[in-house]
Amino acid sequence: MSYVAISNQYIEDVLGGRIVACKWVKLACERQQRDLKRNPIVEVAFPYRFDDDAANRICKFVEKLPHTKGKWARERQRIKLEPWQCFILTTVFGWLHVDTGMRRFRRAYEEVARKNAKSTKSSGIALYLFGADGEAGAEVYSAATTRDQAKIVFDDARAMALREPEMCAVLGIDVLQHQMHIEDESSKFLPLSAEGSTLDGLNVHGGIIDELHAHKTRAVFDVIDSATGSRDQSLLWMITTAGTNRSGICYEQRIHVTKILNGSVVDETFFGIIFTLDEGDDWADPLVWIKANPNLNVSVFMDDMEMACRKALSMPSAVANFLTKRLNVWVNADSAWMNMRAWDACGDPTLSIDDFEGEDCIVSHDLASKIDIAAKMRLFTRDIDGVTHYYGFGRYFLNEEAIEKAGNAQYSGWARQDLLVATPGNVTDFGVIEQDLLDDAVRFNITEAPYDPFQATQFSQRMVEAGLPMIEVGSTVKNFSEPMKWLEALVLQGRFHHDGDPVLTWMISNVVCHRDAKENIFPRKEREENKIDGAVALLMCLNRAVNLEPVTDGALDDFINSPIHS
Incomplete structure (x- = not known):
């Protein structure tokens, strides 16, 4: 022919x-x-x-x-x-x-x-x-x-x-x-x-x-x-x-x-x-993949597509990448991030930070002074059967006036439960946050103390003078992309643990990931009232911890496609 x-x-x-x-x-x-x-x-x-x-x-x-x-x-x-x-x-x-x-x-x-x-x-x-x-x-x-x-x-x-x-x-x-x-x-x-x-x-x-x-x-x-x-x-x-x-x-x-x-x-x-794909097609249905992949089974292989699909089904932040690159579907730059069912499964109400006294700890701060919540995250690691597990405990600070005026009715309830520390006046008192960190330094062995430099110049200077290992970690794509991908994998693997902290869970659920042209991801919130400060503080800790256990996308793929997970 x-x-x-x-x-x-x-x-x-x-x-x-x-x-x-x-x-x-x-x-x-x-x-x-x-x-x-x-x-x-x-x-x-x-x-x-x-x-x-x-x-x-x-x-x-x-x-x-x-x-x-x-x-x-x-x-x-x-x-x-x-x-x-x-x-x-x-x-x-x-x-x-x-x-x-x-x-x-x-x-x-x-x-x-x-x-x-x-x-x-x-x-x-x-x-x-x-x-x-x-x-x-x-x-x-x-x-x-x-x-x-x-x-x-x-x-x-x-x-x-x-x-x-x-x-x-x-x-x-x-x-x-x-x-x-x-x-x-x-x-x-x-x-x-x-x-x-x-x-x-x-x-x-x-x-x-x-x-x-x-x-x-x-x-x-x-x-x-x-x-x-x-x-x-x-x-x-x-x-x-x-x-x-x-x-x-x-x-x-x-x-x-x-x-x-x-x-x-x-x-x-x-x-x-x-x-x-056509409107209404189920993107997880292999029967429609050929619409976007006319070279299916020639230069595009079904097992590779299935592997990428399993990853997207397990990790919400991978959905946009699967849709755009594998199925040629235009998506919004911001998309869902965390699998909240998997996150909830990582919660253990019997966990107590008191059980970690004397252990190594990374303590991070994402500070805010007026209407945003200032967040502190403490991250510990323990070896279980030769595998490193991670334990996160958050602490949050907001001034009394912001709590009273907030449209979020949960703020006052969290304050009464001591889940949210209320500082007097209309500006969050950094002195309270500094003392809280100094108290941590007595209880735990703080190996690193990452912080976002925004609004934190004097805070970091005073903490350095106090002998704490302050490390600047700015809110950039470079600093957050790998920790975001890593935290997703840790949650899916059951290697991240929290005590059911409702504040942190709320903040994690508020995070959407913004994806750039190079497939880096970055945390964002869809609305101003959807606070994500605790999630950001956790990612700052993981930014430092990732240096101890580098993880690549290949490793994430290995996990997603393991027989147990699939």
């Missing part, structure tokens, strides 16, 4: 229900099927014809390229396009203008879950535009916000070229460390990022913008987009997975694609396809 025939069969299989696909893939197939029936002679607004040779040519070129990573590279295999990839390539490259013979599509947006060979295919496209598209003086760029990201597509393409010296000889390609060029044609291919010295003066024939969702600004996109105007058939190819920033350039392009596909906007030069 020709690649065009494979593409047409894919369309029939999707629309006939033989291939499970989401609504956007179905609409993309319907669009191509409908366009193939249009007549440019009759329909003046559609001056395009589909050329089988042009459509097949790009696919033939890509399949002559070698794999450069993994088992396929070790076995020296060449790229084998899947039907869905043939559909995309033949559609984008097969449509030509009836008069000029130039390509119809000038923009392509492809959104699909990770590990579906986006970069590999994009590297082949970039090489084709650079050396095989017949464009004199072609300028092709792999573009991203960072130099490292921009080099992913370029480095893959460079590795392909190095493994195909005969191709390079025929096309006249010189492969250098940081660029490729064809001297006779004055063509070049290189990575481009916002970290570069300049983005000006480009004359772009081909632009591959990688992971568009990670672009915090429009800078790189706008430069590439505006630099294609002087070319007759330039192509800007955007590849991405879903993200969280719905006000950014990626979501803007996505919305444009959805409007084209549902027919509310007409843009004959823009191709778009989105592989994701």
